[in-house]
Amino acid sequence: MSPTALVVADPRSPVGIRTTLEALGAARALLDRSGGGKVALALLGHGLGDVPEAAKRWGADQVLVLDDPRLAIFRSETYAWGAEGLVKRLAPPVVVLLPGSTMGRELVGRLSARLGGGGTSEALELELEETRGLRVRRPLFGGKASETLSLPFPAVASLRPNAFAPSEASAAAPVEAVELPKAGPAGPGAELLERSPVPVSDTPPLTQAPVVVSGGRGLRGPENWPLLEDLARALGAGLGASRAVVDAGWRPAAEQVGQTGASVSPQLYVAVGISGAIQHLVGMSSSRCIVAINTDPSAPIFKVADYGVVGDALVLLPPLTEAIRRARAGAGP
Numbered sequence: 001m002s003p004t005a006l007v008v009a010d011p012r013s014p015v016g017i018r019t020t021l022e023a024l025g026a027a028r029a030l031l032d033r034s035g036g037g038k039v040a041l042a043l044l045g046h047g048l049g050d051v052p053e054a055a056k057r058w059g060a061d062q063v064l065v066l067d068d069p070r071l072a073i074f075r076s077e078t079y080a081w082g083a084e085g086l087v088k089r090l091a092p093p094v095v096v097l098l099p100g101s102t103m104g105r106e107l108v109g110r111l112s113a114r115l116g117g118g119g120t121s122e123a124l125e126l127e128l129e130e131t132r133g134l135r136v137r138r139p140l141f142g143g144k145a146s147e148t149l150s151l152p153f154p155a156v157a158s159l160r161p162n163a164f165a166p167s168e169a170s171a172a173a174p175v176e177a178v179e180l181p182k183a184g185p186a187g188p189g190a191e192l193l194e195r196s197p198v199p200v201s202d203t204p205p206l207t208q209a210p211v212v213v214s215g216g217r218g219l220r221g222p223e224n225w226p227l228l229e230d231l232a233r234a235l236g237a238g239l240g241a242s243r244a245v246v247d248a249g250w251r252p253a254a255e256q257v258g259q260t261g262a263s264v265s266p267q268l269y270v271a272v273g274i275s276g277a278i279q280h281l282v283g284m285s286s287s288r289c290i291v292a293i294n295t296d297p298s299a300p301i302f303k304v305a306d307y308g309v310v311g312d313a314l315v316l317l318p319p320l321t322e323a324i325r326r327a328r329a330g331a332g333p
């Protein structure tokens with residue numbers, strides 16, 4: 001029997017929408033490789049406004065809308081309960097694909113536990129097995145190794161950002177409103193007492209950004225970071241850093257890329273004034289295209305770079321940023 005793929009959307013931010021489209025693209029490609037099947041998109045929330053109208057053209061065959069006050073803010077407890085209700089309405093076998101956003105990563109454990117099948121995060125490759133379920137390849141140890149898992153149905157996987165091609169715009173799919181049972185999720189569960197707003201940054205989150213610009217000790221000091229921030233803004237990039245600059249207190253720990261920091265795999269990684277120590281490379285060498293700027297032509301970063309510029313970053317960054325701004329504005333270099 002053809003499987004059904006359910007994608008749980010994260011429509012609250014541009015990153016959430018992009019990773020949702022990647023999950024829809026991955027779902028369609030997965031089913032097409034195995035003889036077809038239906039792709040359903042789940043929209044969970046409250047006061048979704050015009051989101052369902054936009055989402056019906058994101059490439060699913062069907063859009064299921066759960067609009068309920070209990071889903072007004074994202075909590076893995078309530079969202080896993082809501083998504084479980086949707087999975088049970090679909091014809092088995094079911095594969096649930098979650099976006100590579102913070103929401104998707106938070107939901108995967110609780111949802112797979114509720115469904116009683118198999119679950120994993122950071123999927124890089126997906127394949128349906130004849131009878132058992134979903135085969136998933138995922139990275140391990142910051143990308144130094146990988147493993148392949150076989151998940152029984154109903155299988156749940158959150159995807160690695162940027163690993164799958166996004167779905168194409170489609171004809172309008174039918175939208176169906178679904179109601180949740182009056183009784184909430186069973187079990188004691190945690191009660192939400194208070195939530196503080198997340199500080200708003202004008203650069204996208206590091207681990208989900210399609211472009212990352214990272215700085216190292218070659219930038220000489222925190223006073224030069226505005227040069228890097230300008231470049232990141234021009235590219236719509238997330239900001240990263242080497243451990244040396246984090247240890248020096250120039251940048252917050254959340255920006256560190258590498259073995260003891262974040263693992264990133266953007267389409268483009270720009271390493272500025274970073275030597276390319278192995279502990280840094282394990283966190284970024286799976287990036288699709290790597291550009292390095294360094295004064296030392298023998299810096300190890302050039303061994304993994306697709307494009308390298310030997311020169312002083314403090315001199316090169318302002319004209320580079322300006323050229324990118326002009327090119328993106330359509331004025332040419």
Ligand SMILES: Cc1cc2nc3c(=O)[nH]c(=O)nc-3n(C[C@H](O)[C@H](O)[C@H](O)COP(=O)(O)OP(=O)(O)OC[C@H]3O[C@@H](n4cnc5c(N)ncnc54)[C@H](O)[C@@H]3O)c2cc1C
Nearest residue numbers: 216217218242243244258259260273274275280295296313
């Ligand atoms: C257990 C362990 C875990 C670690 N985890 C991490 C990790 O997660 N992430 C991480 O990054 N590191 C990690 N490290 C540290 C790592 O070994 C390196 O020390 C660190 O990555 C070096 O940072 P850097 O490249 O900024 O500095 P440096 O190695 O000092 O390199 C600075 C570079 O800037 C260049 N430069 C100087 N001036 C300029 C200029 N004006 N313009 C352009 N280039 C210039 C230099 O040629 C040099 O290549 C770890 C180390 C250990 C032991």
